[in-house]
Amino acid sequence: KQEVTQIPAALSVPEGENLVLNCSFTDSAIYNLQWFRQDPGKGLTSLLLIQSSQREQTSGRLNASLDKSSGRSTLYIAASQPGDSATYLCAVGVLGWAGSYQLTFGKGTKLSVIP
């Protein structure tokens, strides 16, 4: 059974710092990996999706990397801003029988960026 772990559970940084969020997974036979952002009381917003054949994806100040063989992904946030404060969730996608597909989520890292 796929298990996804995110460390740390919470992180507090001063504004302007670069930071890295970590995600590890137990089964390397994945199809893709998705990073989400969740604001308090809100739904999930997809930030980046990395296919298993890719090493990284970038969007603005965000860069996500994937090392499938070691079961790790990182989300790098450059020049953090107070508006980046949210919970960041990593989710691993697996293709199953007959083309079925499932995401398994980590419990998230709660990020606070202090002005």
Place this chain on the structure above:
Amino acid sequence: DAGVIQSPRHEVTEMGQEVTLRCKPISGHDYLFWYRQTMMRGLELLIYFNNNVPIDDSGMPEDRFSAKMPNASFSTLKIQPSEPRDSAVYFCASSLSYKGEGRWEQYFGPGTRLTVT
């Protein structure tokens, strides 16, 4: 597109009552997922559909939970009878399986916060 739409946004009910949560996926998406989020267990997949057909309901916690997708634009998750331990945020998500680079990217609705007293 308006994105995934869920209703109601908040539901407060008494133990033993029937609860029905509703979801409208993004038009054209062929997969629909129901998740539950709690502080203790995080986000858990309950059930998902492909082209309106339930594919895997192994995450549904008990027989009190049921889900239907009568057409491509509507799905319901029903709890009958409801219990306090069902209190959680329930999310619906949809995705498209037939598209190049963005294949399988899941789009989530805003969720329904359910409180059972």
